[in-house]
Amino acid sequence: MTKKGAVGEVIVLQSWLRPALTEVGANKNYEKFRARLEAVDGLLGTAHLEALAMDLAVEGYEKASARQRRVRKQFAMKALRVQVLKSTSKGSRLRLPMSAM
DSSP states (O other): OEEEOSSSEEEOOOGGGSOOOOOOOOOHHHHHHHHHHHHHHHHHHHTTHHHHHHHHHHTTOTTSOHHHHHHHHHHHHHHHHHHHHHHTSTTSSOOOOGGGO
C-alpha cells in the first residue's frame, strides 16, 4: 500500500510486522569503568570516608557562611573520589578488590 505525499510516494509499514530490536550493551571499556565507579561509590559510602572528608574540610571554618561550608564539602567529596580513582587506575599499584567490582 502506498500513499502520495508532498515529496513522493510514502510506503506505510505496520509496526507489528517489524522485528523486535536486539538490545545492544555498552562498550566493554565503558562497562568496566562504570563498574569501577560503582565500586568506588560503594566503598566510600560503606567506609564513611566521604563523611570524614567533608567533616575535615569544614574543620576550622565554623564561622564561615553556610554556602562556603557547603562548597568546601562538595569540593572535598569530589577531590576524594578523583584521588581514589587515580590511585586505582592502571598505572597505580593499588587495586580495588574484585569482590567490590
